[in-house]
Amino acid sequence: MPDVEHASERTHLLSHPAQDRRLSAVQREADAESLISTHISKEEQLLSTTSIGERLPYNDYTTIDWLHDLVKDSFRSRSIHAQRGIRGSLGSVFESSQGWIATALIGILTACVAFCVDVAEATVSDWKLGYCRTNVFSNRENCCTDRHPLHTAKANLGEGCPEWHMWTEDYWKAFAVFVGFALAFGVISSSFTMLTKSTLPSTAPGHGDKPRSVQASDQGLVGKSIYLAAGSGIPEIKTILSGFVIPHFLDLKVLIIKAIGAVFAVATGMCLGKEGPFVHISTCVAYLVGMLFPKYSENGRKMRELLSAGCSAGLSVAFGAPIGGVLFAYEEISTFFPRRVLWRAFLCSLFAAVVLKALNPTGTGKLALFETNYGVSYSPIHYLIFVVLGIVGGLFGGVFCKANFLWSKEFRQYSIIKQHPVFEVFLVVLATGLLQYPNPMTREPGDAIIKNLLADCRGTKKSWVCRQEARDGNAKFIGWLVYGTLVKLILTIITFGCKVPSGIIIPALDAGAFFGRLVGQWVTTISPGVFAMVGAAAFLAGVSRMTISLCVIMFELTGELEYIVPHMIAILVAKWVADALEKDGVYDLAQTVLGHPFLDADHTMNLVQGTQELVERLIPPKRTMQDITVDVPKDNKVAKRILEEKLDKLKERGLMDAGLVLVQDGMLQGYLSEGELDFGMNNLGRQWESTSRVRVLGDAEDGDLDLSVFVDRTPLTICAKAPMEYMVEMFGKLGLRYLCVVEEGSGRLVGVVIKKRLVVWLESLKH
Secondary structure, eight states: OOOGGGOSTTGGGSSSGGGGGGTHHHHTSHHHHHHHHHHSOHHHHHHTTSSSOOOOOOOTTOBOOHHHHHHHHHHHHHHHHTOOHHHHHHHHHHHHHHHHHHHHHHHHHHHHHHHHHHHHHHHHHHTTTEEESSOTTSOHHHHHSSOOTTSOOOOOOOSOOTTEEESOSOHHHHHHHHHHHHHHHHHHHHHHHHTTEEEEOOSSOSOTTSOOOHHHHHHOOOOEEEETTSBOSHHHHHHHHTTBOOTTTTSHHHHHHHHHHHHHHHHTTOSOBSHHHHHHHHHHHHHHHHTTSHHHHTOHHHHHHHHHHHHHHHHHHHHTOHHHHHHHIIIIIOSOOOHHHHHHHHHHHHHHHHHHHHHOTTSSSOSOTTOOOOOOOOOTTHHHHHHHHHHHHHHHHHHHHHHHHHHHHTGGGSHHHHHOHHHHHHHHHHHHHHHHTTSTTTTSOHHHHHHHHTOOOTTOOOSHHHHHHHSSOOHHHHHHHHHHHHHHHHHHHHHTTSSSBOBSHHHHHHHHHHHHHHHHTTOOSSOHHHHHHHHHHHHHHHHHOOOHHHHHHHHHHHOOGGGHHHHHHHHHHHHHHHHHHOSSOHHHHHHHHHTOOOOOHHHHHHHHTTTOOBGGGGOOOHHHHHHHEEEOOTTSEEEHHHHHHHHHHHHHHTOSSOEEEEEETTEEEEEEEHHHHHHHHHTGGGGSOTTOEEEOSSOOOTTOEEOGGGOBSSOOEEETTSBHHHHHHHHHHHOOSEEEEEOTTTOOEEEEEEHHHHHHHHHHHHO
16 A cells, blocks of 8 residues: 555655654644644754754754754755756755855845944934034034035035034033933933843743742742843843854844934943944844845754854944954854854955945045054054053953943842833933033044044144144143043943943943043154054953954054054053953953853863863752653653653753653663653644653654654763863863763763753852
């Protein structure tokens, strides 16, 4: 009798009929077949013929399985290249070019979003001072010159400008208007950010391996609330790229709100920048583009390659630094950055820079935001000054990181602040306006401050900074520089972490430029702008611990190749000093405050090497192992009731990406993840009686409730007596979700360690 029952839309995906043994029982049921086709991709169905098992889409805050996705992509690629004829050849060409097409689209779209944000922010920010009579939606510079977006002009901003109308000429009234507009913009930005509130499980919201309390059972699992559009987004992106899943963080809604929120947040004049949000925006664009290509949308590993390439476009459009953007993605954000990702990041950053230059949001026609031409070189004696700038930059970074961490852990825990984040933003904007308006230099937006402080005053005295330096007695100007440095430090400490889109790069550059210009007042051999430029790099290095990427960004920002060596000196010294004060940079500390799980093999290895711990240290308690272990009888079937009880206990633990280990006679036979078990019991299992038995191993028979298709029969193992360094390397380099621990000598299963358990233990070592 012909096997008509197996003729379905999946038949062509299987190598030969003999390999259909694993889905046969479930596919005979129409409802079960519909569920499988809805929840499982074609590539996953192909994996049912192998011993690694199928996987459902990753649920909230779980870790992806890098090795599984690698094999899955191999199946997909082989099926495409196996096709013959013209259609097969075209399919192979498109398969090879998808990554390049996607990254080019990401660069183009990111530049378009950045253009809109730049133009809108410049206009809204200037509304605090006045408006343009000829066009209310034009900023002050465009209103007073022939310089406009999409066009290029050589005009400079003049002193007198009849087209620009100031709200008032009275100092105190202008002060009040300035602060009033800033408060309004801050409330608008924060209110938009509130729209992205989301509740996520913490790293272990249940009782984990601890006994469950009565209170916990009554209250249930309570997740933590986060605002997806708040902050820079870089800590969350690092978490995602390391293999975790944060739902909805890269959605279109978040992108739109992030862009709008960034416009109004920067317009307030708070000590924040839009560079960090641009990285988040570019990663959102990368995700949305990737969802158009099944190669990326159905594979977590490939999607993260695309996201790594996409986030480079964010810094490329923020600073007009395409090479610096690529290096920033490699050095600071990505944990998985193979050579092909480097090439595609280069293309993505290139397209972003080309399109942004064509759109010309600044009206200069140039990518370099703060182009300088000092025309003089430095002497060996100046190396000492660059070292001093590096030391002070490191001190600034260390103090900032510690103070901001304490501010987040203490002040933001007060109920009125924690429950009313808009009120916190209101207070910070009020403090910012009151402290910054009196200083003529800090009154300007952050990027304008840097541009003014980097000015070279040889041959021109047009700018306010140059006129002040030209005076015989410039004590007042020096006072403004000191005031600006201190105010930037204080305000940046209390601002970073507020519930608005914000970045740390521009405020750190501002503070460094203030201090560098201050030092330059006593060094008359070269322009003070040189020290402002090097000081800006040193202060940012102290805060972020960026090195190579920062050096490249600085010479792309300014166009000054002559001063690469001073930048290198100041950046390295600043990093060493800051590391001595606080080993974690601002993004690492933000990750700790936010509570996102993150495994960085390089940093964690330093922690582990000082412990002399063995793998057995992380073996779960005996009771936990009893809850997650299933002794499979010889017929390879387990009572459905037992699996339902095990599933309930897994949910109580609250780890979400845990699972059951299948053993026979104490020997490991396979691993069944919680997500697949839940799907099998609550979706597929509805077709079977509660008294039925479930097949978890072996070949399926007619009428079986077969979950063996979801079982990983090749789980990786490690000896309990192995050094902890082995486990950290395996999780970090292989991207594992779990690792089974076996007894030395006998090879019997003694424990299972999931990635989250390792992350929590590593976090405890830091404290």
